[in-house]
Amino acid sequence: MSTLHTVNKPSWNSDLLASCLRVASAADTLLLIEDGIYNVRTLAALAAALEIPVNQLQICVLRDDLLARGMAQSELPADITAVDQAGFVALVCRHQQSVHWF
Amino acid sequence: MKFTIVLHAAPYTSQASLSALRFAQASLAAGHEIVRVFFYYDGVHNTNEFSAAPQDELDLVEAWSTLLQEHGIDAVTCVSSSIKRGIIDTREARRHDRQGHNLRAPAVLSGLGQLVDASLASDRTISFGA
Numbered sequence: 001m002s003t004l005h006t007v008n009k010p011s012w013n014s015d016l017l018a019s020c021l022r023v024a025s026a027a028d029t030l031l032l033i034e035d036g037i038y039n040v041r042t043l044a045a046l047a048a049a050l051e052i053p054v055n056q057l058q059i060c061v062l063r064d065d066l067l068a069r070g071m072a073q074s075e076l077p078a079d080i081t082a083v084d085q086a087g088f089v090a091l092v093c094r095h096q097q098s099v100h101w102f
Numbered sequence: 103m104k105f106t107i108v109l110h111a112a113p114y115t116s117q118a119s120l121s122a123l124r125f126a127q128a129s130l131a132a133g134h135e136i137v138r139v140f141f142y143y144d145g146v147h148n149t150n151e152f153s154a155a156p157q158d159e160l161d162l163v164e165a166w167s168t169l170l171q172e173h174g175i176d177a178v179t180c181v182s183s184s185i186k187r188g189i190i191d192t193r194e195a196r197r198h199d200r201q202g203h204n205l206r207a208p209a210v211l212s213g214l215g216q217l218v219d220a221s222l223a224s225d226r227t228i229s230f231g232a
Contacts, residue, residue, distance in 0.1 A: 008118070008231075034117045064124070065117075085128035092226050093103050093134075102110070102118070102231035 002027040004095040008102050010038035011046050016101040021047055026056035029091055031083070033062045037069050040080055055079070062088055105129055106220040107139045110231035112147035113162035114155075119148055122230035123165055130173055138176045138220035139166075141209060144232065146184040149177070151206040163206055170208050177209040178216045 005024055011017040017039050024030060032039050039046075040061060047054040063082040066073065073082045083091065092098055107126055111118035126136060141148050148166050155161035170177045185194055188204070191211050195203040205211060221227045 008121075034121060065121075085124050086132055088125060089129045089132050089134065092105070092129075092228060098226060098228055100229040100231065102229075 001096045002029070002094075004029050004031060004091050004098045006031045006033050006098070006100045006102075007036040007039065008034040008100075010035050011042050012038075017043065017046060018050060020099075020101050021050060021052045021054065021057075024057055029058040029060060029095060031060045031062065031088065031091055033065050033088075035069075037061055037065050037071065040066075040071070040076060043080075044077070060087070060091065103225040104135045104137050104223065106137050106217070106224040106227040108217065108227065108229040109139065109141050109145035109148060110143045110229060112144040112232075113153070115144070116232035118230040118232050119145075119162045119166075120160070122228075123162065123169065125228065125230070126169060126175075130169075136173070136175045137224045138178060138216065139170060139209075140217045140220060141177070141179040141183075142217070143180070143183050144187070146179050146187055146189045149179045149184075149206045149209040150189050151204040152202075167206050167208065175208075176220075178212045178220075179205060179209045180217075181211040181213055184211060 005020045007016050007020050009016050059080045060083045063084050066082055107122055109122045113119040148163055153163045190203050191205040192203045
């Protein structure tokens with residue numbers, strides 16, 4: 001059973017991303033929303049520090065929240081995809097369950 | 103698909119209310135059904151009729167009320183979360199001897215059972231919090 005995880009805070013002031021990465025499995029998707037967007041810059045280093053392989057995890061960001069924080073899609077690492085609001089809804093449908101980390 | 107949306111956060115304090123509103127709009131636009139929106143904990147402030155936003159800001163309480171009414175979506179404000187936060191309907195105003203009441207329609211005050219009931223009737227339950 002695959003799970004959609006949403007994370008809405010940066011890893012510099014919360015443990016949400018670390019907690020999420022510890023339980024996420026390969027078939028899951030991580031969607032960064034709100035201030036969770038800032039994790040695009042630190043996610044790889046955090047995962048490495050925690051010794052959690054994230055290469056099989058699909059990682060997305062909510063485009064509206066990305067743009068609202070002054071970041072462009074072109075700045076995203078190659079393994080991170082931007083989705084719009086309709087894409088968020090589609091991700092919810094595609095996974096059997098959702099876990100919302102906030 | 104059928105969705106239940108749970109909102110745990112107050113408007114203006116964090117982005118959660120706006121995130122949930124946008125998700126609700128996008129899910130309706132994609133042809134999905136929202137079984138119920140449940141306003142929980144500080145989320146009850148999204149149904150405060152006495153809240154009024156400046157003219158150049160999005161009025162989230164108004165936006166929620168309009169969306170729920172236009173699409174005939176069932177909305178429940180958690181009764182035990184709301185009374186202690188000062189969101190009351192006419193019945194609770196009488197019961198607690200208060201001068202006014204401020205629950206914004208179409209939301210109604212009810213209990214946590216309504217969240218369980220909605221989740222059971224839905225394919226997905228999505229939560230937004232601060």
